[in-house]
Amino acid sequence: MRRLHHPLLTLAPALLLIVSILPPATQAQSPARGGTLTVGVPAELKTLDPHQSALTITYVDLSPIFQTLVDLGPSLELRPLLAASWKVGSDNLTWTFNLRHGVLFHNGRELTSRDVKFSIERILDPKTGARGRGDLSAVDSIATPDPYTVQFKLKSPFSVFPTKLTTTFQAILPVEAVNPATNELVKPIGTGPFAFVEWKTNDHLTMRRFDRYWEKGKPYLDEVVIKPIPDETVRLTALQTGDVNLILSVPQARIQDLFAHPSNDYVIRLVRGGGGQGVVILNTRRKPFDNLKIRQAVAYALNKRELTEAAFRGWGHPVNQNFAPSSPWYLKVKERAMDLAKSKQLLGEAGMPNGFKTTATVGNSSDLLAVAPVYQAELRRVGIDVALQAFDVPTWAKRIDSGDFDMENTGFFAKVDPDDGYYRYLHSNGGVWQLSGFLANPTLDRLLDDGRVESETEKRKAIYAKVVEIVQEESSMLIYGSGDTAAGWRTTVRGFAPQIIGALSYPGGGVQETWISK
Amino acid sequence: MIRYLQARVLALLLILVLMSVVVFSFLHLTPGDPVEAMLGSEVDQETKDGLRHALGLDQPLPVQYGLWMSRALRGDLGSSIQMHQRVSALLAEKLPVTIELTAAASVVGLLIALPAGVLAAVRRNSAVDLGAMGIALAGVSIPSFWLGVMLILLFALHWRIFPSIGYVPIFRDPIGALRHLVLPAVTLGLGLAGTLTRMVRSGVLEELGHEYVRTAKAKGLRFPTVINRHVLRNALLPTLTVLGVQVSVLLGGAVITEQIFAWPGVGQLAVQAVQSRDYPVLQGSILIIAVLATVVQLVVDLAYAFMDPRIRLS
Numbered sequence: 001m002r003r004l005h006h007p008l009l010t011l012a013p014a015l016l017l018i019v020s021i022l023p024p025a026t027q028a029q030s031p032a033r034g035g036t037l038t039v040g041v042p043a044e045l046k047t048l049d050p051h052q053s054a055l056t057i058t059y060v061d062l063s064p065i066f067q068t069l070v071d072l073g074p075s076l077e078l079r080p081l082l083a084a085s086w087k088v089g090s091d092n093l094t095w096t097f098n099l100r101h102g103v104l105f106h107n108g109r110e111l112t113s114r115d116v117k118f119s120i121e122r123i124l125d126p127k128t129g130a131r132g133r134g135d136l137s138a139v140d141s142i143a144t145p146d147p148y149t150v151q152f153k154l155k156s157p158f159s160v161f162p163t164k165l166t167t168t169f170q171a172i173l174p175v176e177a178v179n180p181a182t183n184e185l186v187k188p189i190g191t192g193p194f195a196f197v198e199w200k201t202n203d204h205l206t207m208r209r210f211d212r213y214w215e216k217g218k219p220y221l222d223e224v225v226i227k228p229i230p231d232e233t234v235r236l237t238a239l240q241t242g243d244v245n246l247i248l249s250v251p252q253a254r255i256q257d258l259f260a261h262p263s264n265d266y267v268i269r270l271v272r273g274g275g276g277q278g279v280v281i282l283n284t285r286r287k288p289f290d291n292l293k294i295r296q297a298v299a300y301a302l303n304k305r306e307l308t309e310a311a312f313r314g315w316g317h318p319v320n321q322n323f324a325p326s327s328p329w330y331l332k333v334k335e336r337a338m339d340l341a342k343s344k345q346l347l348g349e350a351g352m353p354n355g356f357k358t359t360a361t362v363g364n365s366s367d368l369l370a371v372a373p374v375y376q377a378e379l380r381r382v383g384i385d386v387a388l389q390a391f392d393v394p395t396w397a398k399r400i401d402s403g404d405f406d407m408e409n410t411g412f413f414a415k416v417d418p419d420d421g422y423y424r425y426l427h428s429n430g431g432v433w434q435l436s437g438f439l440a441n442p443t444l445d446r447l448l449d450d451g452r453v454e455s456e457t458e459k460r461k462a463i464y465a466k467v468v469e470i471v472q473e474e475s476s477m478l479i480y481g482s483g484d485t486a487a488g489w490r491t492t493v494r495g496f497a498p499q500i501i502g503a504l505s506y507p508g509g510g511v512q513e514t515w516i517s518k
Numbered sequence: 519m520i521r522y523l524q525a526r527v528l529a530l531l532l533i534l535v536l537m538s539v540v541v542f543s544f545l546h547l548t549p550g551d552p553v554e555a556m557l558g559s560e561v562d563q564e565t566k567d568g569l570r571h572a573l574g575l576d577q578p579l580p581v582q583y584g585l586w587m588s589r590a591l592r593g594d595l596g597s598s599i600q601m602h603q604r605v606s607a608l609l610a611e612k613l614p615v616t617i618e619l620t621a622a623a624s625v626v627g628l629l630i631a632l633p634a635g636v637l638a639a640v641r642r643n644s645a646v647d648l649g650a651m652g653i654a655l656a657g658v659s660i661p662s663f664w665l666g667v668m669l670i671l672l673f674a675l676h677w678r679i680f681p682s683i684g685y686v687p688i689f690r691d692p693i694g695a696l697r698h699l700v701l702p703a704v705t706l707g708l709g710l711a712g713t714l715t716r717m718v719r720s721g722v723l724e725e726l727g728h729e730y731v732r733t734a735k736a737k738g739l740r741f742p743t744v745i746n747r748h749v750l751r752n753a754l755l756p757t758l759t760v761l762g763v764q765v766s767v768l769l770g771g772a773v774i775t776e777q778i779f780a781w782p783g784v785g786q787l788a789v790q791a792v793q794s795r796d797y798p799v800l801q802g803s804i805l806i807i808a809v810l811a812t813v814v815q816l817v818v819d820l821a822y823a824f825m826d827p828r829i830r831l832s
Binding site: 044046047048049052053054055125126127128129130131133134183184185200201202203227228229230231233234237238240241243391392393394395396397398399401431432 | 548549550551553554555556557558561562563564565566567568569571572600601602603608611612663666667670671674675678681682683684685776777778779780781782783786787790793794795
């Protein structure tokens with residue numbers, strides 16, 4: 001069972017869009033109205049509060065209900081959503097967002113700057129426990145000069161600030177949706193194309209078309225019903241039998257076969273980079289990984305192709321950075337090839353010619369467990385004896401958080417911007433420094449700060465290429481591969497294009513564009 | 519009889535209190551907490567501590583337990599930490615689903631086990647016996663995650679007789695509900711049938727050796743009547759005990775079948791509560807499952823007295 005809601009796969013869910021094989025040639029047919037889209041998803045929704053969860057499924061399921069100021073288009077360009085436009089002031093600190101006029105919440109009230117200020121401040125309040133809080137840590141204060149203008153004052157210049165407002169974790173809620181005394185979401189109301197109807201845990205989430213949605217004439221569907229189907233074989237079967245119209249996370253092991261035997265009833269589309277990146281982490285605070293030569297010896301002994309194969313069941317590409325080869329932020333940095341002789345030589349230079357014993361702390365989910373025995377076997381070839389210790393996911397997360405591990409493996413979610421991809425792991429103030437094994441390198445801190453201030457793309461590329469080089473050299477955060485996923489839908493479903501992380505609603509291809517042909 | 523019931527209810531209360539202490543301490547001894555489960559590894563410590571404080575998870579354990587217990591005694595099982603729903607409402611929603619599935623599986627199990635077990639005993643060591651025992655062994659050994667998927671592939675995908683997944687409330691659409699019920703009930707029921715067939719067979723075999731069977735035959739009763747009226751009634755006592763235990767297990771543990779068929783039952787709720795360390799939900803689920811299991815045992819005991827007049831409950 002593949003878990004889409006793996007906690008570590010939830011980082012900065014970027015709205016990268018898939019640019020895979022194009023959708024089937026759509027006949028010149030105008031969208032039909034009506035119908036129900038039933039979607040099979042791999043995980044169960046845990047809460048209706050878009051702020052208070054770090055699970056990918058929160059984002060996937062709730063995106064038709066809640067919207068954000070900014071969204072991302074197919075080539076990762078920022079797209080206006082609730083904000084019609086934005087600009088940064090001459091001080092490089094004041095960002096002004098102009099809200100779209102006439103946007104209504106599902107209770108019929110118009111969206112104003114007060115709701116934006118309220119929502120962002122709710123995210124920033126540590127008591128909310130918002131997943132998006134870390135992304136917005138640069139915000140110093142929020143002003144609302146008029147009902148359609150919001151001004152964010154930042155603590156320091158941040159050229160890619162709008163990218164931090166693009167996920168459902170930064171959703172804009174109406175003030176009245178939250179109980180002021182308890183901070184609890186009492187009504188799941190947003191500005192999205194579909195309004196909440198009913199949620200039965202482990203069974204279904206139902207939403208109905210919001211007739212006064214701000215994109216004129218949309219959506220086309222009457223209803224969207226989301227059903228959690230954790231077993232991947234059963235999820236695929238439900239698509240094949242027509243019990244659902246659309247599924248996310250087609251079992252990777254079956255993709256080859258499905259492409260080889262196309263059906264008239266349904267289509268399968270690859271989502272390039274949708275699986276995020278796989279990584280092995282060595283804790284630089286623990287012996288012997290405090291020794292650079294030992295870390296490099298490990299790096300040289302790993303076979304990225306094998307690890308990628310295990311992690312993504314054949315649908316991956318070895319990489320040396322936190323972006324898929326299909327991303328515009330995939331940078332040219334020379335790959336370090338596997339070299340067992342070099343590995344042994346480094347072990348010798350570090351005074352451990354016969355290798356050593358260590359322990360890997362592994363999360364008990366099938367995708368993480370699939371990778372651990374592979375590096376265990378690979379490292380044995382140079383005499384490094386890795387004992388695997390598996391823990392259930394919350395226990396494992398706690399251990400990694402507190403730095404209580406020698407080595408571990410995890411997954412990073414697909415990223416929008418290199419600041420997302422590197423800052424939080426590699427900067428000593430990043431927030432989740434443990435995921436680079438607490439790699440202390442002052443040059444990295446400086447480069448990552450520069451990357452935030454710099455706004456020219458080419459200069460940023462040069463900065464982050466250096467970051468990737470250093471990360472590869474330091475060998476504590478060993479990113480080995482990037483993976484693809486796939487989505488499938490009945491041929492009667494039109495206008496849908498899967499997004500890299502599977503959000504169901506986004507401008508230009510989500511459920512607001514989807515219709516069902518008769 | 520009344521005194522017997524009183525004693526049982528008292529025992530039940532004691533068990534529930536003890537269990538709540540055990541569950542509470544085990545849960546809190548396990549590393550990782552709801553905040554860890556909600557926010558994962560990639561959120562900074564300050565945000566996590568803020569949420570912990572807001573949820574009251576930074577209070578001493580005895581205080582947390584005392585708060586929960588005092589509310590539970592007033593009939594308030596609290597709210598889910600993650601889902602923000604009343605635990606009682608969640609259970610009211612999931613329990614009928616689980617009971618429906620368990621009842622249907624028991625019917626399937628008995629429908630197979632009774633004839634198969636009796637036939638196997640009566641035709642001992644024949645091909646019928648071997649066949650029945652083979653099926654029983656298969657029923658016990660085949661894991662439900664495999665059987666469930668196979669049934670879906672055959673009956674839903676290949677022959678298109680039954681829907682692949684989903685639960686339909688029986689009062690909303692009785693026919694749809696039955697169609698959705700068949701595959702999960704068979705998946706669960708076959709495993710149950712395996713255990714029960716062997717019990718029925720050995721029970722009947724044992725009774726067949728008794729003198730009263732010879733007497734019954736001697737007074738000219740037809741063999742099927744002997745089996746139905748005399749043998750089965752005695753042979754079924756141990757089967758009933760096993761059925762009671764199995765039903766209790768199913769009430770709390772049909773998780774895999776529930777997951778495969780996307781049935782929103784108590785088992786799934788409880789397992790997810792463990793994974794997300796949602797203490798109130800887990801404690802509520804365990805409490806309710808324990809109550810149900812005890813009730814089932816009570817029914818079994820009462821049925822004993824009904825089936826065997828020599829047994830008196832006091």
